Structures are given as structure tokens and as C-alpha cells.
Amino acid sequence: MIRVLLPFHLRRLANVEGEVELEVEGLATQRAVLDALEARYPALCGTMRDHATQQRRPFIRFFACAEDLSHESPDAPLPEAVAQGAEPFLVVGAIAGG
Amino acid sequence: MSSVRVLVGTKKGGFILNSDEARKRWKVSGPHFTGWEIYHMKGSPADPDRLYASQTSGWFGQIIQRSNDGGRTWETPGGGMTKSPEGMPQGESNKFVYDVSPETGHPLTTHQWYDGTQHPWEFKRVWHLEPSLHDPDSVYAGVEDAAIFRSTDGAHTWHELSGLRGHGTGPKWQPGAGGMCLHTILLDPSDPGRIYVAISAAGAFRTDDGGKTWKPINRGLKSNYIPDPNAETGHCVHHIAFNSARPHVLFMQKHWDVMRSDNAGDDWQEVSGNLPTDFGFTIDVHAHEPETIYVVPIKSDSEHFPPDGKLRVFRSRTGGNKWEPLTKGLPQRNCYVNVLRDAMAVDSLDSCGIYFGTTGGQVYASADAGDSWSPIVRDLPAVLSVEVQTLQ
Numbered sequence: 163m164i165r166v167l168l169p170f171h172l173r174r175l176a177n178v179e180g181e182v183e184l185e186v187e188g189l190a191t192q193r194a195v196l197d198a199l200e201a202r203y204p205a206l207c208g209t210m211r212d213h214a215t216q217q218r219r220p221f222i223r224f225f226a227c228a229e230d231l232s233h234e235s236p237d238a239p240l241p242e243a244v245a246q247g248a249e250p251f252l253v254v255g256a257i258a259g260g
Numbered sequence: 261m262s263s264v265r266v267l268v269g270t271k272k273g274g275f276i277l278n279s280d281e282a283r284k285r286w287k288v289s290g291p292h293f294t295g296w297e298i299y300h301m302k303g304s305p306a307d308p309d310r311l312y313a314s315q316t317s318g319w320f321g322q323i324i325q326r327s328n329d330g331g332r333t334w335e336t337p338g339g340g341m342t343k344s345p346e347g348m349p350q351g352e353s354n355k356f357v358y359d360v361s362p363e364t365g366h367p368l369t370t371h372q373w374y375d376g377t378q379h380p381w382e383f384k385r386v387w388h389l390e391p392s393l394h395d396p397d398s399v400y401a402g403v404e405d406a407a408i409f410r411s412t413d414g415a416h417t418w419h420e421l422s423g424l425r426g427h428g429t430g431p432k433w434q435p436g437a438g439g440m441c442l443h444t445i446l447l448d449p450s451d452p453g454r455i456y457v458a459i460s461a462a463g464a465f466r467t468d469d470g471g472k473t474w475k476p477i478n479r480g481l482k483s484n485y486i487p488d489p490n491a492e493t494g495h496c497v498h499h500i501a502f503n504s505a506r507p508h509v510l511f512m513q514k515h516w517d518v519m520r521s522d523n524a525g526d527d528w529q530e531v532s533g534n535l536p537t538d539f540g541f542t543i544d545v546h547a548h549e550p551e552t553i554y555v556v557p558i559k560s561d562s563e564h565f566p567p568d569g570k571l572r573v574f575r576s577r578t579g580g581n582k583w584e585p586l587t588k589g590l591p592q593r594n595c596y597v598n599v600l601r602d603a604m605a606v607d608s609l610d611s612c613g614i615y616f617g618t619t620g621g622q623v624y625a626s627a628d629a630g631d632s633w634s635p636i637v638r639d640l641p642a643v644l645s646v647e648v649q650t651l652q
Contacts, residue, residue, distance in 0.1 A: 171295055171320055175336075205336040209320040213355045221319040255319040 164195055164240075165250040172210075172253065176203035181250055190245035192224060193236040210253060225252040264607050265330065265649040266615055267311065268623055269298035272641035274313055276331040279636075281609055283627040286636045292334065293325065300388050300602055300645045303330075307396035308649050312415060314386040314401070322354045322385050324401075324415045337415040356383050356401070356409055359420040366426025371405065372434035381405045381425070388602060388645075390445035394452075402442035406433060406459040410471065421471035424457065429476060429493045436460035436496050436515075443601055444500050448507045456510065456525060461496035464512065466525050477525030481514060498541045499601040503550035511553050511580070513543040513601070518555055520580050531580020536567045542604040546629060547612045551579040554614060554630060556599040565596035573616070575630050589633035590624065597622070602645040609650055617643025 166182045173179065184198045200207045207213070210222050216236075218224070223232045227241045227249050243249040266277040266286075273291030292298070296315045304310040309330040315323040325334045336354070358381060359365030370378035384404040392398035397414040407425045409418040424442075433440060441460055448454035453470045456477075463478040476492050486494040496515035503509070512519040512528065517538050519528040532538035539560040546552035553576050559567050566572060571590045574583040597620035607613035614630050617623045621640040626633045 169319075171317065174294070175320075175323065205323070208322065208354045212321075214357045219319070219321060 163247040164190060164198075164244060165247055166195060166199060167250045167252045168206075169253060169255045171255070172206060175205050175209065178203070183247075190240045191237050192231065192234065192240065195240070195251055196236075221256040223254045223256050225254055226250070262609060263651045264609070264613065265303070265308075265651055266605075266623065266625075266636065267301035267303065267331070267645075267647040267649070268617055268637075268640065268643055269300050269313070269602075269645035270617075270621070270641040270643050271297055274298040274301050274315075275637070275640060277623065277636050283609075283613055283625060288637055289331065291641075292331070293323075296323070297385075298644065299386060300647070301331075302389050302391055302647045303649045304391040304396040304399075305393050306391070308651055310391070310396040310414075312389045312391060312399050314389055316385040322356060322383075324354050324386070324389075326415050337413075356386070356403055356418050357420075358383065358407060358425065359422040365420065365422045369426070369430050371430055371440060372432060374435060378431060381407075381430075383407075384439060387441045387443045388445055390447060393447055393449055400445050400447075400455070402445050402457060404439045404441035405435075406440050406442040406462060408442055408445065408455075408457055408471065421467075423467070423472050424465060424474040427465075427474045429462070432491075432493050433459060433462035434494065444497075446500060446502060446507070446510075449504050450507055454507075454524070456500060456502075458497040458500050458512075460498065461494060461515070463493045463495040464497050464500060464510075464525055477521075478528070479526065480521075480528030480530075481519065482517070482530075483515065485515070499543050501544045501553070503545045503547070506550040509550060509579075511543050511545060513540050513555055515539065516560075518543065518580060531576070533576070533581035533583055535574055535583050536572075540599075541601040542599050542616065544604045544606055544614070547606050547608040548610075549577070549612075549629075552577050552629070553580065554604065555583075556604070556616065558598060564598045569594050569596060571595040571597065571618075573614070573630055573633075586626075586630045586633070588631065589626075595620075600644055602647075603643050605646050605648040607648045607650045613648070615646050615648055617646045619643065 186194045226244045262281040268275040275290035278287045293315045299314045301313040311327040313325040373379035386401045388402040390400040401409040444458035446456040458464045465474045467474045481495045482489045483495045498513045508524040510521045518532045521528045537557045540558045570592045573586040597618035604616040612629045614626045619642040623636045624633045
């Protein structure tokens with residue numbers, strides 16, 4: 163089980179409160195988590211990754227275990243603590259100003 | 261008993277304002293989609309309870325919302341999901357991808373950037389949604405970077421009418437201050453094949469075959485901010501409007517100049533006349549008097565607020581050139597708001613109602629064709645768009 167914490171606007175869009183818990187088959191990677199997230203909440207498609215390129219949207223960041231994973235390969239394994247559900251995978255709207 | 265529904269898009273959500281035909285007492289619903297920019301909401305002429313909304317964010321991209329009950333409840337169409345051949349989940353309802361397929365599309369060329377260099381085409385948001393006049397499930401979307409898309413399945417899926425972007429002048433288009441946006445779509449009620457669009461800063465374009473082929477319709481426009489002031493494209497057209505009973509007569513608010521065309525855009529003449537400034541964003545036409553038009557003059561290039569701090573709508577009953585200020589009920593001192601291009605609309609009751617929203621969050625209404633005004637609401641977020649439905 164993987165825990166995902168979405169930003170406010172995406173929680174509203176997906177109509178969820180608090181963390182989302184996902185079952186991810188195989189290796190826990192960014193791509194696998196986002197695929198599972200979009201599969202459960204299709205309204206989120208296109209809000210974190212570009213529809214055509216599947217690239218992370220510029221103002222979206224991915225954090226976990228006090229690390230910025232935004233620029234990691236989408237197919238790289240996530241930290242074990244995320245894969246085990248001990249720590250959440252954070253989808254964050256980048257702060258661009260005050 | 262008729263009634264009126266006003267759809268207001270703002271920087272921080274959408275609002276729906278309802279009144280009976282007296283238009284004196286209003287019920288305000290919202291905010292819908294709290295915190296998101298609602299660039300535009302519009303109802304289907306074929307089914308007034310079918311509404312479409314463009315919900316957008318620089319962070320999270322584009323969402324299309326749809327209502328089947330006049331805005332009481334909303335859904336993101338295409339809640340289901342398809343898979344790509346690679347097994348990748350694909351949303352559809354907010355999927356605006358330029359058509360570059362050899363069979364139906366055009367290569368994704370570059371357009372002109374602010375500094376005159378070429379820049380890749382990139383989808384950013386939907387500025388305007390224009391539902392079909394006849395089919396509630398058909399709707400057009402004008403997007404940034406400029407292109408027009410169409411859905412025929414209630415906004416589940418979108419397909420670009422790529423003949424516009426690809427007809428040849430695209431590399432000369434450039435963004436205006438608000439981006440390179442296709443912001444105006446007019447469907448000719450007398451000719452199902454004819455559509456007008458306007459792009460900042462490219463100009464006006466028309467198709468006569470339902471969107472397959474397009475041509476610029478900018479002859480007569482003069483823009484001193486481009487190398488050739490009389491160029492075929494490159495003009496910053498802010499908005500176009502017509503009276504649906506006379507759709508070949510077009511009125512335009514350009515970056516500078518108010519213009520009219522009596523031949524479906526083939527030729528334009530300036531009708532700015534005695535306006536205090538011929539800059540502005542919005543323009544609209546009386547529902548029953550096709551020679552009565554409305555603009556809100558704005559100071560520019562940099563101020564973007566009303567001259568002298570007086571919020572005045574100017575009305576011409578002569579199709580332009582002769583204008584009268586309409587001030588009753590509007591602030592005439594210390595007013596420094598703007599009225600954006602899609603933020604004025606008219607109803608079709610016997611006594612035509614005029615509505616506009618400001619960047620200060622007021623929505624003003626006139627139930628007597630502009631003679632007097634009063635605010636429906638005063639303190640919304642900055643208003644991006646206003647549309648009106650006259651309900652029977």
C-alpha cells in the first residue's frame with residue numbers, strides 16, 4: 163500500500179479528503195504511482211503530467227522522505243519507506259512566490 | 261415567465277446568478293470550483309441546462325466541467341478511462357493535443373515569440389467554450405496557444421480543427437500581453453458552415469466549410485505596433501460580436517480602434533468616432549437592435565482602467581461613429597477597474613438586458629438597454645467572463 167498526499171486543488175478535483183491509499187503492482191516507481199492514481203481518479207489525468215508527453219508539469223513537484231524526487235527518472239524505484247507505506251508520496255504545487 | 265441566468269467566470273471560481281425577468285432581485289450561487297481560474301462558462305442554446313466550464317490553473321492545467329442541470333451539479337466528462345497501446349492511462353475530457361497526424365492534421369509549426377523569434381506551439385488553457393446552436397453535445401473550444409478544438413460527445417474527447425493553425429500564416433502569429441489565445445468563436449446561425457474566430461495577436465479568421473479551411477479576414481485593420489500596419493495577420497483583435505439576426509455584420513474591438521464589417525469580415529471600417537479612447541477589450545450588440553452596440557473604453561497602453569476614473573459604457577445606436585456615455589448607476593469617480601474581452605453579454609428579453617463584469621469583482625446589469633445600471637454583486641474575485649442565458 164502506498165500513501166499519496168495531493169495538494170488541495172487536486173483533492174477537490176478527485177473528491178477525496180486526506181491521504182489516498184493505493185495498491186501498486188510491481189516495482190513502486192513514480193510512473194506506477196501516478197498511473198494508479200490516475201486510474202482511480204481519471205479527473206486527475208493531465209493535471210500532474212502532460213497528456214501527450216507524460217512529462218511532469220512544470221509547477222508540479224514530487225517529494226518523499228524529505229527528498230525532492232521531481233527530477234528523478236519516473237521509472238526509478240521510490241524510497242523503500244514509500245513503497246512500504248511508512249512515508250507518503252507528496253504531490254506538491256510549486257511555490258513560485260509569496 | 262422568463263428568467264435570466266448569468267454565468268460569471270472569475271480568477272478564483274465560477275458563480276451563477278439567477279433572476280426573474282424583472283432582473284431586480286438576484287440569487288447568487290457559488291463559488292463553483294473554488295480557487296481555480298474559470299476562464300469561461302457558457303450554456304447550450306439547444307439545451308439551456310447543459311453548461312460547459314473551462315477550469316484552469318498554471319499549476320494543474322486544464323479541466324473541462326459539464327453540468328446537465330443548469331449548474332447545480334457538475335462533472336468532468338469522460339470520467340472513464342482509455343489506455344494507450346503502452347498501457348498508459350489517458351484522460352480525455354481535458355486532453356487538448358494539437359492534431360499533427362498526416363491524415364487529418366498539420367505539422368506543428370512554430371509561431372512568433374515576443375522577441376520576434378520562432379517558438380514552439382504549446383497548449384496552455386481554454387479561453388472560450390462555444391456550444392453548438394443545435395446539439396448540446398457539440399461544443400467548440402478556443403485555446404492558448406491559438407487553435408480551435410471541437411467535441412461532439414459532450415466534451416469527453418476533443419479534436420483540433422487544424423486547418424486554422426495550419427493554413428499558412430501561423431508562423432507570423434504572436435502572443436498578446438495575455439498570451440497567444442483564441443478567445444472569440446462566433447457560430448453563424450444562418451449558415452452552419454460559417455464560423456468566425458479571433459486571436460490575439462493574429463487577427464480574425466473565417467471558415468465557410470465547417471472548419472476544414474480558414475482564411476484571414478483582416479483587410480482594413482491598421483495596427484501601428486507591427487512592422488506592416490496593414491498586414492494580413494498580426495493584429496491584436498480583442499473581441500468580435502454580431503447580432504444573430506444579421507450575422508454578416510460584425511463589430512470588433514481591436515487593441516486600438518472599434519471596427520465594423522458589413523460583408524462577413526472581408527472588409528473593415530473604423531467606427532471609433534467620438535469615443536474618449538478607442539482602446540478596450542469587450543464589445544457587444546443589442547439583442548433586438550442590430551445597429552445598437554456597446555463598448556467600455558479603457559486607457560492604454562499601460563493603464564488598462566477607465567479614463568478619468570469614470571466607469572462608462574458607451575452606446576452607439578448608429579452602428580458606430582456616434583457614441584453616448586452611459587453612466588447612471590456606474591461609479592463616476594475613483595474607479596480603476598478593467599472590463600475584459602469576454603466579460604460583457606446581453607439577454608434577449610423584450611427590454612434587452614446588458615451585463616458586464618469588472619476586474620474589481622463587480623457584475624453590473626442594466627434591464628433597460630444601458631440607460632441605467634446596478635450591481636448584481638460587488639465583491640467577487642476579478643471577473644474574467646460573463647455570459648447570459650434567457651430562460652423560458
